[in-house]
Amino acid sequence: MRKVRASIIGFGSVGQGVAEVLLKKDDELKSLGIDIDVVAISDSRGSEVNTEGIDLKAAIERKRESGTVAVEDLTGEYVIRNVDHDVVIETTPTDIETGGTGLVNMLAAFENSRDVVTSNKGPLTLKYQELMQAAEESDCKFRFEATVGGAMPIINLIKSTLAGNEIKSIEGILNGTCNYILTRMMEEKASYEQMLAESKELGIAETDPTYDVEGIDAACKLVILANSIFGQNATFQDVEVTGITKITPESLALAYDDGYVIKLIGEVKKDRLRVSPRLVPASHPLAVGGTLNVASVHTDLAGTVTVTGRGAGSIETASAILSDVVSIYRE
Incomplete structure (x- = not known):
């Protein structure tokens, strides 16, 4: 023992x-x-x-x-x-x-x-x-x-289960608060401000939600992935960051009519670190709802491996x- x-x-x-x-x-x-x-x-x-x-x-x-x-x-x-x-x-x-x-x-x-x-x-x-x-x-x-x-394994998944694979890129939803707000805006056809207030009441968003809604939290996670998985020496300054504060119910509805949802997606490649709202096909593995996190790891041998789990709590x-x-x- x-x-x-x-x-x-x-x-x-x-x-x-x-x-x-x-x-x-x-x-x-x-x-x-x-x-x-x-x-x-x-x-x-x-x-x-x-x-x-x-x-x-x-x-x-x-x-x-x-x-x-x-x-x-x-x-x-x-x-x-x-x-x-x-x-x-x-x-x-x-x-x-x-x-x-x-x-x-x-x-x-x-x-x-x-x-x-x-x-x-x-x-x-x-x-x-x-x-x-x-x-x-x-x-x-x-x-x-x-x-x-x-709770969603990603670093250990890549370093042990996917050892031997070349990791080409990682993309996913790495902030549950933003995902909750966007999901609820679409469900209720409500404004960003209304759903932010709801997420604060439920304790999903912090009293000061800036880190989450401006994409800063997701950007920090990308930096850690870039450094630990891709061997970079990145800092927050190396990430292109756009948050979700400007997204309207109208833009979500238009996307939905065309078969898409809008999600805050983080992307790590050897030459790019980016967090921004993106159109995701509604049937795509990255189109998870609520406070869930999801990550797709693109590899040379195993193809694309996607994991989903609770990102906070x-x-x-x-x-x-x-x-x-x-x-x-x-x-």
Whole structure:
């Protein structure tokens, strides 16, 4: 049985989702030969550390009742550097301007020879090569499936199942909020503003939905794919980005009459990174509705492989994180 000591750095919805999934899947993990003890949890107000293993149920309850998991005034970076453990599960909020605390945490983890599994897009969008080099120099594993498609596997699909294939291009819907808004605009023949308001009420869109509706979130995901799959050194500035804010019910209706739907499609090729609203035939595999994500991977040997799944949600994202942790420690 492989004993794995983990920290969860960032205890918002995704971090709590990871704790819930670890509680739920303890027996299955042990059947795979992995026994995970969470020895530290940090949020923006402090940390809990217990080298014998934290009571995850109590930690989740305390966070929900008091707004923090903290029982000590210790930062996530301090925990990463000073608490003995194997893997840092980094789930702090995304900051694509500077990389934020996520970038600091990941570099600190590698400096202290700890593996990293993350859902945080910011650091990978800004400093991909630097992070990969730091991981390599410290002989650490670095996994980030959860940054691109939530529960929809794409990086691991390409790197393991499709290994040996030349990847010609990847295209798909990589933002569930935009997909929901466009789907509902068409169904209700309603304006963008009306359906944005509905998606906020349902908690699908953030209070400030700019990252989603302007195509920024999808663009960040394309950067991660370009770098990890195509070996590029791309940043957000390399992506042509158009969001969905100018789409009207009339344009959706016209498209529908001609047998098409309008979707926000991200496309990665060796020479092009683009996010923009595109016409998709209504019967096409990319024409999924609601909050679903979908990606078509075009290869030389396997042809086109298309995967669909939930791109957001705390448990769905935690599913991708857990899959990464298992892939590291089963090896």
